[in-house]
Amino acid sequence: YRREDCVPLFIEALKDDICRPAALNGLRYYGDRVRSRLLAEGLRGKPASPDPESTSSLYRRRCSLELLRELRLSPPEHAEVLSLLTHHDPELVLQACAICARSVCSEYRESALERLQTLKQSLD
Numbered sequence: 001y002r003r004e005d006c007v008p009l010f011i012e013a014l015k016d017d018i019c020r021p022a023a024l025n026g027l028r029y030y031g032d033r034v035r036s037r038l039l040a041e042g043l044r045g046k047p048a049s050p051d052p053e054s055t056s057s058l059y060r061r062r063c064s065l066e067l068l069r070e071l072r073l074s075p076p077e078h079a080e081v082l083s084l085l086t087h088h089d090p091e092l093v094l095q096a097c098a099i100c101a102r103s104v105c106s107e108y109r110e111s112a113l114e115r116l117q118t119l120k121q122s123l124d
Contacts, residue, residue: 007034011041014063015056027067035071038064042095043080058089065095069102078103085115093119 007030013023027034042064045053065081073081084096093115100112 002029004030004033007037011037011060011064014041014060020059020063024063024067028070032071035068035073035077038068038071039073039077039080042068043084058092062089062091062095065092065099069095069098073099073103075103075105075108078105078108082108082111085111090119090123 007027010023010026013019014027016023027038042061045057045061065084068081078100081096081099084092085100087093087096097112097116097119100108103109103112
C-alpha cells in the first residue's frame with residue numbers, strides 16, 4: 001500500500017535472507033524519505049554493547065548502508081557514517097567508506113581512502 005508506517009517492517013526484513021531482496025526494493029521506493037531511518041539503523045548495533053552483535057543485525061546494518069549509498073547525504077550525516085570506519089566488520093566498513101568517499105568534505109573522503117588502504121591489507 002506504499003504506506004510509510006511499513007518502513008520499520010522492511011528494515012527488520014533486511015535481516016532475513018529470503019525477505020532481503022523484497023525489503024531492499026520496498027525501501028528503495030521511499031528514497032530520501034527514509035534516509036534518517038536508514039542512517040539510524042546503519043549506525044546502531046543490536047544488542048547494545050557489551051553483548052556481541054548478531055550476524056542478522058550486521059546484515060541489517062550493511063543493507064541500510066547499501067541503500068544510503070544510493071542517496072545524497074549531508075555533511076553532518078557523512079560525519080555520522082565516518083564513525084563506522086573503525087568498526088570490526090570489514091563489510092560494514094567498506095559500505096561506510098563508499099559513502100564517505102562521495103562526501104563533499106575532502107577530509108571525509110581522505111579518511112575513507114586511508115581506511116581502505118589499511119583494510120586492504122587484512123582482506124583476502
